[in-house]
Amino acid sequence: MNLSASSQDYLETILDLSYQNEEIRSVDIAEKMNVSRASVNKAIGILKTMGYITQERYACIMLTQSGRQAAINIRDRHNTLKYFFSEVLGIDEDIAEEDACRMEHAISKETFEAFKKYIQKETP
Numbered sequence: 303m304n305l306s307a308s309s310q311d312y313l314e315t316i317l318d319l320s321y322q323n324e325e326i327r328s329v330d331i332a333e334k335m336n337v338s339r340a341s342v343n344k345a346i347g348i349l350k351t352m353g354y355i356t357q358e359r360y361a362c363i364m365l366t367q368s369g370r371q372a373a374i375n376i377r378d379r380h381n382t383l384k385y386f387f388s389e390v391l392g393i394d395e396d397i398a399e400e401d402a403c404r405m406e407h408a409i410s411k412e413t414f415e416a417f418k419k420y421i422q423k424e425t426p
Contacts, residue, residue: 305372310372312331312342312346313369313372313373314377315331317365317370317373328343328346328363380403383401383405383406383409383417384398386420386421390424
């Protein structure tokens with residue numbers, strides 16, 4: 303997946319919003335991410351070009367199958383890292399959240415899989 307950290311954040315946000323609402327608008331994304339609508343529109347253009355979302359002119363935003371899978375994978379990395387930091391290492395939940403947000407974009411697939419195996423082995 304050759305997505306920038308920003309594009310990954312947008313996919314994650316769109317996934318989260320899709321669980322709450324069938325119709326996702328640019329303004330919803332802007333509010334949730336605390337960014338301008340212009341920033342959202344730029345990101346939407348990039349994600350559409352990459353085939354991760356669809357949006358007809360002035361219509362709602364929808365994840366494609368590949369977009370949904372990418373977003374789920376990003377969310378899984380985030381949740382696994384946050385769990386590892388807070389539950390295994392005992393780091394404060396807010397700090398664990400911030401660190402997971404930063405690391406989810408940089409961690410390799412191999413390292414992430416090792417994290418998951420370690421957690422499964424160490425967690426009853």
